[in-house]
Amino acid sequence: MTEKTTVAIEKAFGKDSIVTLEDGEKIRIKKWSVRKAMVMGSTLARVVGEVFSLIDSKSEGGTMQVGDIVAMIPQVLESCADELTYIIVESTTLSDGKQQITKDRVMDQLSLDDFVDLLSSVIETNLTEKTMGKWKRLLKATPLGGN
Secondary structure, X not given: OOHHHHHHHHHHXXXXXXXXXXXXXXXXXXXXXXXXXXHHHHXXXXXXXXXXXXXXXXXXXXXXXXXXHHHHXXXXXXXXXXXXXXXXHHHHEOOOOOEOOOHHHHHHOOOHHHHHHHXXXXXXXXXXXXXXXXXXXXXXXXXXXXX
């Protein structure tokens, strides 16, 4: 394949992200299909809801400092481990159904750095500013958008 063809394909379909784990293994992060995006969006919404619930319970009506939120990260990871692991495993499963990484490997063998690298790459690959801007425009066009 020529470089020109590769660039044209990437423009049309986007480029997969590759995360290199600490052991040197490369994991491909694919763009979500519409069906997968709906499932992953629902899962992310549960995680965000849990985060806000934890913030609400810790703040007790007061203002939280950045350090307070950082201190909550282990609790968020523990309470949302299943959802976050699910997002990583599903987002790294290839279109032929082959899992590049399993739930047990994520939970038992990955370092926290690898875990965060994979999760952040999944989110960056699939929740782009362009996509979020389209959702914002769509919501503004609805009666809920406040027009």
